Amino acid sequence: MSSLVPNDWDFLPLQNVFTLTSGKAKTKKNLTSKSQENPVPVFGGNGINGYCSEAMLTESTVVIGRVGEYCGVVHLSPEISWMTDNALYVKKLNVGFDKSFIFYQLTHASLDKLRSKGGQPLISQTPIYELSLGFPPFPEQQKIAKILTSVDEVIEKTQAQIDKLKDLKIGMMQELLTNGIGHTEFKDSPVGRIPAEWGIVTLGELGAWKGGGTPSKANKGFWTGNIPWVSPKDMKTEYITKTKDAISEEAIKGSSTNLVDNGSILIVVRSGILQHTLPVAIAANELTINQDMKALTLSEKYYSKYIYHYLTGNNHKVLRATLKAGNTVESIDFAEFSKYKIPYPPLTEQIKIGDAVESVAINIRNKEQSLKAYKNSKKALMQDLLTGKVRVKVDS
Structure with missing residues (x-):
């Protein structure tokens, strides 16, 4: 990132902003899928690796993948989490810096370019500490983070809608392509039980x-x-x-x-x-x-x-x-x-089934286009807001 930032911004090495540390090892056999008994996300080099029952941290923090294909990718953890030794996390954030702003600024900085050359991909604390980034006054950091968080919420909501529609489509296909529409009589066939008219x-x-x-x-x-x-x-x-x-x-x-x-x-x-x-x-x-x-x-x-x-x-x-x-x-x-x-089925029923599934597929495609647009908007916003190219008004 260029050192050209607005006059009232600080351009600082990250060692002046936070202190990093790595987590504690947790083997794969101790990880499960998310459940009521195991609600704690476990962060590794590639993000969340699984879930466990005990929490290492009880407040949200910024997480950086340390080892692996996705090392340098940045996450913002929930309030409870476990960090493995394949991840770095912000142990101490200095006064005057907003955690969410740090998350977005590090994401925008593309830390993967700091990974070691050759062998297994690895990123250490030293090149991160030596990297200098721009920081506006604290209230502006908070306002920028709030704007970007609101965009992320829209993205997450849209993705959740897409996931639900995909589940609906799968369910519709399983039902309609097996049982058809409104049939009461069925027969055995070389492909299994199907409506008698098929x-x-x-x-x-x-x-x-x-x-x-x-x-x-x-x-x-x-x-x-x-x-x-x-x-x-x-x-x-x-x-x-x-x-x-x-x-x-x-x-x-x-x-x-x-x-x-x-x-x-x-x-x-x-x-x-x-x-x-x-x-x-x-x-x-x-x-x-x-x-x-x-x-x-x-x-x-x-x-x-x-x-x-x-x-x-x-x-x-x-x-x-x-x-x-x-x-x-x-x-x-x-x-x-x-x-x-x-x-x-008979052609008239084929049309009904095909069009019913297609209506959901169209909805999915429209949502995916919206999701792509939101992500592009976020990318442009990050470029403008995190460099000071566009300033935000802060309530006095």
């Missing part, structure tokens, strides 16, 4: 599957168009509209890629991500795909949102049943994938 279909029978390809990189004209070209790196959202790469009509004619219809289901069939996830998406417009992808144009009997949510809701089950074993790069055995059986 049928069974293999993924290969849902419609027409297409593969893709990569146009020659040597032909620059192939890569100057505006037709989206989807590869696994683009499969991060439910609807694919834009991609990192785009190709021309000449590229489609001159390569093995194919034009995929709007509304088609897209899946990744070859990528390292298949170690843990089967990426699925819906084409929001006409596009093309590379050789690591497959695209499904559904027959009229099937609804894209129902099929999409069924595949995402049963992601790991489908992946376990169809992933090839022993390959250098993870890939789907498409012959096995094509034989995989799923239940399907």
Whole structure:
């Protein structure tokens, strides 16, 4: 951070601000998940490692990861906590400094740049003490901390809403994709108990599957168009509209890629991500795909949102049943994938189920966009308020 701060701010080495110390070791076998019996968070090098029954500290303090991948990350502990020897914490805060302001100022300072070079990531007290930061008068510290805390509260509230909506979506999918809507009669099937009116279909029978390809990189004209070209790196959202790469009509004619219809289901069939996830998406417009992808144009009997949510809701089950074993790069055995059986309701019920789950998914996406905006606003606020670029009025 620059030493250019307002004239009425102090620019001080942190050894003049607080005293740090490390905590006491606590083995993993002594840690549990949070419960009534174990309500005390245990802080290590990467933040909260678990919970225990006894508290080392009985007031909030600033915590810095000392060892590990996230060393240098700063936390503000709750009133009761335990600190392990993989964390540093403020044991004594000198008069004239606000604890919450210190937390935000250290966060903004990016302490990870002070970690040792080579070997296990480690940050010691000395480089932290030698770091100089800007400090406004105490009342202004308090006001800045209050503003940033209010933004954090909005962020936490929004994240909690997202988590609840995701739980709701999972519950809806489990109920609707198994029991449907309003059924009283059920039957046994190759995929388990399903409503009597439902049928069974293999993924290969849902419609027409297409593969893709990569146009020659040597032909620059192939890569100057505006037709989206989807590869696994683009499969991060439910609807694919834009991609990192785009190709021309000449590229489609001159390569093995194919034009995929709007509304088609897209899946990744070859990528390292298949170690843990089967990426699925819906084409929001006409596009093309590379050789690591497959695209499904559904027959009229099937609804894209129902099929999409069924595949995402049963992601790991489908992946376990169809992933090839022993390959250098993870890939789907498409012959096995094509034989995989799923239940399907009448089209009218598919639409109701797909749209019901989609309404929650839309709400989640909107909340996630809001969360991103709040985080960006906080980042800008921290840059302005913690450097004195923007001053806050303090009540006299």
